[in-house]
Structures are given as C-alpha cells and as structure tokens.
Amino acid sequence: MRWDRFFDDLEDQLASEWEAERAALDTEAERLRVSRLEMRQRLTVLQAEASHSEVSWELSDGSSLNAGLVGVGADWVALSDAARRTGITLVPLPAIVGIRMSQADLLRTARADGATLSGLASRMTFGFVVRDLVRRRAAVALQLSSGRGMTGTIDRAGADHLDIALHDPGSPRRTGEVTGYRMVPFSALAWLRAEEGVSVL
Incomplete structure (x- = not known):
C-alpha cells in the first residue's frame, strides 16, 4: 500500500x-x-480589426492626436480624425513616440503572427505618397517635430525631403499669395495633413 x-x-x-x-x-x-514582431505588423492588425476603442497617437512634436488608423504604408500611417471630418493626416513611423490604447487592443496587436501589408502598401513609402500630393497640387498643413507649423503647397518631393511654397490655408498657390519657400527633410516632420480631404489610399 x-x-x-x-x-x-x-x-x-x-x-x-x-x-x-x-x-x-x-x-x-x-x-x-x-x-x-515589427510595429508595422501590429499596426496592420489594429487597422484590420478596427475597434471602437479610442486610440491616441503621441507624436514627436509633443502633441497627441485621437484618430482612427485608416492606412499603413512602408514607413508611415494614415490617420483620420473624426473631429475634423476632412483630410487625412500622414505620420512617418519615426515621428510616433507612443500609441495609447486599451489593454485588449494592445494584446490583440501583439498576436500579429501572420499580419502583413498588401504588396502595394508595403512598397508605398512616405516619399511616394508625398509625390502623389505634389501631382494633385493639394494644399497641405505640416507640423515639424520642433513644434513649428506651416501651410502651403508642396512643389516637389525628393527621396528624403520636400519643397513647400508657403501660403495661407484656403488660398491658392499663386505667386502673389506665396510668402516663402522651405526645404523640409522628412525626418523633421511630425505629421502632414492634406487640407482638401485628398485620399491617399
């Protein structure tokens, strides 16, 4: 026994x-x-399984944006601010310093085993999207990581920078309306918003 x-x-x-x-x-x-696991994969899950919970994007300029994730590219995200109801805000991935979300969303995105971008989206770089805005002659607002804001029309976009003609929001890009010109590296941007509701997706 x-x-x-x-x-x-x-x-x-x-x-x-x-x-x-x-x-x-x-x-x-x-x-x-x-x-x-890459952050881009987790963001792809967040976009694909959009929940009603609030997501707050903390950006390199010190601002926070409560917005829904509507697109994920090779090195950027597209956000839609429900309060603004116009335009898309493009944010380079390096400009994101934090994303506040519920614990359930955080855990769900961490299970992003097979999450991948579509073939086209994975090749669409920030520069590619900015060049599309140049082609459309869309008025934009942009915010630098330093906190300085600008409005105008992007005249050209290189591999890692853009040239912007500065003018008041809502005014056309005419020589008499332009108040100055700037060359801005993409690395200095916190966000860029197409003011006329131009879709980049």
Missing part, C-alpha cells in the same frame, strides 16, 4: 516537472515570437 502511494507521488512529481518544463518552453517560444 505504501509503495503504491510512493509511485503515485513520483508520477505526480514527474508530471509537474514536465508541465513546468513545457510552460518554460512555451514562454521562451512566445518571447522569441514577440522579439521578431
């Missing part, structure tokens, strides 16, 4: 050790999976 109890105890102990080892392996596998 005592031997039966002894063997039962050994079996229980062995089962516990196996369970602990399996849990440790599962934990290590999860750490490894998360270590390979």
Whole structure:
C-alpha cells in the first residue's frame, strides 16, 4: 500500500516537472515570437480589426492626436480624425513616440503572427505618397517635430525631403499669395495633413 502511494507521488512529481518544463518552453517560444514582431505588423492588425476603442497617437512634436488608423504604408500611417471630418493626416513611423490604447487592443496587436501589408502598401513609402500630393497640387498643413507649423503647397518631393511654397490655408498657390519657400527633410516632420480631404489610399 505504501509503495503504491510512493509511485503515485513520483508520477505526480514527474508530471509537474514536465508541465513546468513545457510552460518554460512555451514562454521562451512566445518571447522569441514577440522579439521578431515589427510595429508595422501590429499596426496592420489594429487597422484590420478596427475597434471602437479610442486610440491616441503621441507624436514627436509633443502633441497627441485621437484618430482612427485608416492606412499603413512602408514607413508611415494614415490617420483620420473624426473631429475634423476632412483630410487625412500622414505620420512617418519615426515621428510616433507612443500609441495609447486599451489593454485588449494592445494584446490583440501583439498576436500579429501572420499580419502583413498588401504588396502595394508595403512598397508605398512616405516619399511616394508625398509625390502623389505634389501631382494633385493639394494644399497641405505640416507640423515639424520642433513644434513649428506651416501651410502651403508642396512643389516637389525628393527621396528624403520636400519643397513647400508657403501660403495661407484656403488660398491658392499663386505667386502673389506665396510668402516663402522651405526645404523640409522628412525626418523633421511630425505629421502632414492634406487640407482638401485628398485620399491617399
């Protein structure tokens, strides 16, 4: 009788050790999976499974924007601010310093195993989208990471910068309306908004 109890105890102990080892392996596998996860993949999940919870984007200029995620590109996101109801705000990924969301959304995006961008979206860089705004001659507002804002029309966009003709919002880009010109590196931008509701998606 005592031997039966002894063997039962050994079996229980062995089962516990196996369970602990399996849990440790599962934990290590999860750490490894998360270590390979890119923010872009998590943002793709956030966009695909848009929830009604509020998401707040903390940007490099110190501002916060409560907006829905409507697009994810190679190195940028497109946000739609429900309060503004016009235009799309483009934010380069390096300008995002934090994203406030519910714990449920945070955990859901962390399970982004197979989340990938579509072939076209993964190739659409920030410069590509800005060049489309140049082609459309769309009036824009942009905010630098330093906190300075500008309005005008983008005349041209290079690989890592843009040239903007500055003028008042709502006024056309005419020589008499232009108050100055600036060359702005993409790395200095906190966000760029197409003022006329131009869709970039």
